[in-house]
Amino acid sequence: MPADETLLKAASQGDASAVRDALTSGADTETRDGRRRTPLLLASAADHVEAAKVLVAAGANPDAQDDQRASAFLVTGVTGSVAMLHALLPAKPDLTLTNRYGGVALIPACERGHVDYVREVLKTGINVDHVNDLGWTALLEAVILGDGSTAYQQIVQLLITAGADLDLPDAEGVTPLQNALRKDHHALATLLRTAGAH
Structure with missing residues (x-):
């Protein structure tokens, strides 16, 4: 399996050590799946905090948006994960980025x-x-x-x-x-x- 595919799979499954290995093998932190989701977005959506931390340390972009305009940071407002919020803050996410409804991360968190x-x-x-x-x-x-x-x-x-x-x-x-x-x-x-x- 190519390194990029390995990285996407490892991130979605929350396998932090496999994420690290894929990055070491040359995988691109900004690779995308069929729905334009990055490894960091996949990890964030599934609340895989350790995998996300590895990706953030490798310079992954918390603002990369998929085909639904979700980003790793925006999705934390939906999941309500405080641990993931803190894992992503060192990557300095854009707090003004908006989802497909034109809302910032605070809004879905208040709704839910x-x-x-x-x-x-x-x-x-x-x-x-x-x-x-x-x-x-x-x-x-x-x-x-x-x-x-x-x-x-x-x-x-x-x-x-x-x-x-x-x-x-x-x-x-x-x-x-x-x-x-x-x-x-x-x-x-x-x-x-x-x-x-x-």
């Missing part, structure tokens, strides 16, 4: 209720008020797509503490507080009101 990840990614200085192609911020995603449970209450509080614009409306002009009331997310509405939202 990844509290610990949201807490950590906010420390990077990522834009808390980034608006995606749907016209939604991370706060709007947490309110509209979340279920109002404790996890989403914690995320909304983290976004408030991070200085999110509480009155930035969605594409229809509806604010996070108005959306929370529409969905009967009373705890979220209370949090937003207490923080001064309108």
Whole structure:
């Protein structure tokens, strides 16, 4: 098997020592599979942290995007892996890179209720008020797509503490507080009101 294929397979399986061996054999860190996924993206999507660390140390690009516009860094917002987030930060990922919905990594993490990840990614200085192609911020995603449970209450509080614009409306002009009331997310509405939202 050619070194590049070996590297892609090893990264997808999380075999860090095979990743190292493939790189030593001359495999290209930026080789792509049929869906344009790099070894680092494959490792990140499957949360193979040790394999990712080997690739990052070899200079792999955390911003290389596949045919769905996913990158190794962006996919951490979907998986919510704090360990992978920290493994990729030394590679200095582009925090402004957007996925196929026009969102930064923070947004899917808020939508999916990844509290610990949201807490950590906010420390990077990522834009808390980034608006995606749907016209939604991370706060709007947490309110509209979340279920109002404790996890989403914690995320909304983290976004408030991070200085999110509480009155930035969605594409229809509806604010996070108005959306929370529409969905009967009373705890979220209370949090937003207490923080001064309108």
